[in-house]
Amino acid sequence: MISLHNISKSFSGFAALNAIDLTVRDGEFLALLGPSGSGKTTLLRIIAGLAFPDEGHVRFNGEDVTDLPVAERKVGFVFQQYALFRHMSVLDNVGFGLSVRPRAQRPAKAKVRARARELLDLVQLDGLGDRYPAQLSGGQQQRVALARALAVEPQLLLLDEPFGALDAKVRKELRRWLRQLHEQMGLTSIFVTHDQEEALELADRVVVLDKGVIEQIGTPEEVYMTPQSGFVSGFVGDCNSLPVTVQGNRAQFDGVSFDVAPPRLLDGPARLDFRPHDIAVSPTGDGLPLLVSGVYRRGGYWRVEGSVAGSDRIVEIDLDADHAPPAIGSRLAFTVTRARVFPATEPA
Amino acid sequence: MSTQRLPRRQSATRTVLILGALAFIAFFLVLPLVAVFAEALGKGFAAYGAALVDPDAVSAIKLTLLVAAISVPLNLIFGICAAWAVAKFDFRGKSVLVTLIDLPFSISPVVAGLVYVLLFGAQGWFGPWLVEHGVRIIFAVPGIVLATILVTFPFVARELIPLMQEQGRVDEEAALALGASGFKTFLRVTLPNIRWGLLYGVLLCNARAMGEFGAVSVVSGHLRGLTNTMPLQVEILYNEYNFAAAFAVASLLALLALVTLVLKTSLEWKFGYSHGSAR
Numbered sequence: 001m002i003s004l005h006n007i008s009k010s011f012s013g014f015a016a017l018n019a020i021d022l023t024v025r026d027g028e029f030l031a032l033l034g035p036s037g038s039g040k041t042t043l044l045r046i047i048a049g050l051a052f053p054d055e056g057h058v059r060f061n062g063e064d065v066t067d068l069p070v071a072e073r074k075v076g077f078v079f080q081q082y083a084l085f086r087h088m089s090v091l092d093n094v095g096f097g098l099s100v101r102p103r104a105q106r107p108a109k110a111k112v113r114a115r116a117r118e119l120l121d122l123v124q125l126d127g128l129g130d131r132y133p134a135q136l137s138g139g140q141q142q143r144v145a146l147a148r149a150l151a152v153e154p155q156l157l158l159l160d161e162p163f164g165a166l167d168a169k170v171r172k173e174l175r176r177w178l179r180q181l182h183e184q185m186g187l188t189s190i191f192v193t194h195d196q197e198e199a200l201e202l203a204d205r206v207v208v209l210d211k212g213v214i215e216q217i218g219t220p221e222e223v224y225m226t227p228q229s230g231f232v233s234g235f236v237g238d239c240n241s242l243p244v245t246v247q248g249n250r251a252q253f254d255g256v257s258f259d260v261a262p263p264r265l266l267d268g269p270a271r272l273d274f275r276p277h278d279i280a281v282s283p284t285g286d287g288l289p290l291l292v293s294g295v296y297r298r299g300g301y302w303r304v305e306g307s308v309a310g311s312d313r314i315v316e317i318d319l320d321a322d323h324a325p326p327a328i329g330s331r332l333a334f335t336v337t338r339a340r341v342f343p344a345t346e347p348a
Numbered sequence: 349m350s351t352q353r354l355p356r357r358q359s360a361t362r363t364v365l366i367l368g369a370l371a372f373i374a375f376f377l378v379l380p381l382v383a384v385f386a387e388a389l390g391k392g393f394a395a396y397g398a399a400l401v402d403p404d405a406v407s408a409i410k411l412t413l414l415v416a417a418i419s420v421p422l423n424l425i426f427g428i429c430a431a432w433a434v435a436k437f438d439f440r441g442k443s444v445l446v447t448l449i450d451l452p453f454s455i456s457p458v459v460a461g462l463v464y465v466l467l468f469g470a471q472g473w474f475g476p477w478l479v480e481h482g483v484r485i486i487f488a489v490p491g492i493v494l495a496t497i498l499v500t501f502p503f504v505a506r507e508l509i510p511l512m513q514e515q516g517r518v519d520e521e522a523a524l525a526l527g528a529s530g531f532k533t534f535l536r537v538t539l540p541n542i543r544w545g546l547l548y549g550v551l552l553c554n555a556r557a558m559g560e561f562g563a564v565s566v567v568s569g570h571l572r573g574l575t576n577t578m579p580l581q582v583e584i585l586y587n588e589y590n591f592a593a594a595f596a597v598a599s600l601l602a603l604l605a606l607v608t609l610v611l612k613t614s615l616e617w618k619f620g621y622s623h624g625s626a627r
Binding site for chain 2 (some may be wrong): 048050069070071074075076077079081083084085086087088096097100101148149151152
């Protein structure tokens with residue numbers, strides 16, 4: 001179990017992390033999700049021992065490792081650009097962690113090579129051991145980096161934007177495969193991503209970070225369906241925002257009123273968020289009027305873009321692709337079936 | 349290089365530029381080089397050979413090799429340390445350090461030599477103390493070594509700093525994360541990453557260490573058979589109108605330059621290494 005207590009870190013006056021508390025359970029697959037500059041990579045590096053917090057403690061299974069350097073923490077780290085050693089063959093890269101052990105604990109050369117071959121099999125790169133990193137595709141390099149990190153048999157695997165440099169198709173394959181590997185090896189894994197889709201698909205729990213602060217920790221379902229802050233609501237998943245006025249348990253936008261789910265806000269200006277799919281077209285013409293300005297297909301539905309009549313607000317809604325798409329320039333009306341309100345911020 | 353078709357006027361420009369550059373190189377580089385060997389062999393191979401086995405010449409060659417053998421390894425170590433510090437760490441005064449490393453390039457070698465006379469000469473700051481303890485630095489081999497080190501110390505560092513800055517520290521972090529010690533990380537990751545740049549810097553450093561005249565001339569005292577390096581020996585012989593012998597020794601220096609050039613070019617060709625540092 002990994003626990004972080006009150007971790008703070010600043011770089012020349014800029015607070016990268018502010019009083020972070022986090023517990024990671026054994027066997028968990030955890031995503032650190034946030035925009036660039038949110039502090040997610042700094043947090044990962046602090047867990048690894050590649051960076052050190054100004055304040056707070058890092059504990060592995062209750063033991064304080066805050067001041068231990070990376071070499072002594074026995075973690076596997078996969079770097080964003082893989083950081084493969086370009087002058088070594090793939091096999092030597094994978095065996096590196098074993099071959100640099102102190103003499104007393106170092107396996108014989110033949111053993112190191114045999115173990116490296118096993119790991120290459122595991123990451124489905126058998127037969128490529130004699131190549132050099134530059135001769136591999138991005139996806140293959142990624143897997144070599146993973147095999148290299150796993151060679152030292154870490155309990156904890158840390159991955160910095162593991163799929164960032166790959167094209168969409170390879171990324172999807174590798175994601176699924178990484179998830180399997182995680183289960184198969186009984187690892188605890190933490191990965192950093194700015195891609196909410198990746199976090200939601202892969203992780204057991206998602207930690208949403210913004211400006212060095214944890215905005216929410218929860219399962220993908222919780223983070224997506226019940227965002228705890230306006231930031232999470234806007235960052236995770238597609239989201240429409242309308243400026244509203246809250247009064248009691250109702251929110252008003254241009255004469256249309258919405259139910260407000262708890263927790264309630266104080267009366268006054270607020271922001272109402274809803275997902276494109278949380279709507280229903282209203283046959284009677286009640287609800288929000290929409291002037292359609294664009295339609296495109298997204299898998300099994302139409303993504304319809306338009307401005308809410310009576311305002312310059314652009315919203316996106318999803319309509320079933322079983323029906324013909326609305327014509328551009330036409331008007332329709334819809335009601336919001338599920339919405340959340342957040343304190344008014346700068347216009348989203 | 350490019351043999352693509354160009355509009356007529358551009359093609360004329362190209363011809364003029366290429367011919368101009370070639371003529372310049374022929375006049376200022378090739379001609380003197382040919383002259384050195386022509387003069388050296390002007391009195392036949394026997395005279396050439398005799399000039400090179402002359403005891404004073406042999407002593408100069410030995411001293412030059414000794415000075416290079418001391419100053420190049422020291423500058424190698426210093427260069428790696430300085431480049432490592434500048435490229436992989438952030439600290440106060442970093443830009444001052446980088447500027448200071450460049451100083452020997454911008455300072456006249458004669459001044460560099462005079463500084464040591466001022467420090468260690470008989471009338472210098474440490475002169476009386478050195479005399480008292482029987483240590484000779486100026487007009488002796490230690491002074492020549494010191495002056496050579498000063499003049500040549502930017503070569504390795506300048507070659508490595510941009511290279512190591514470009515490579516960043518992620519490879520080292522990866523090695524450390526895999527449990528490697530700092531020393532093993534250096535030996536197995538950093539050193540292989542910089543080896544060609546390092547070799548290149550060492551070649552240049554060595555060429556300069558063997559060829560340095562100004563700074564060495566000031567501190568050497570020109571004692572024949574004792575404190576004369578090859579460039580100093582060339583000057584002495586020349587001043588004595590012993591042209592064939594002077595050019596014979598000079599031809600060895602020219603040969604060294606050619607070998608350095610060939611090695612450097614073949615390194616670049618073989619490993620596609622392009623040096624990014626200004627000089």
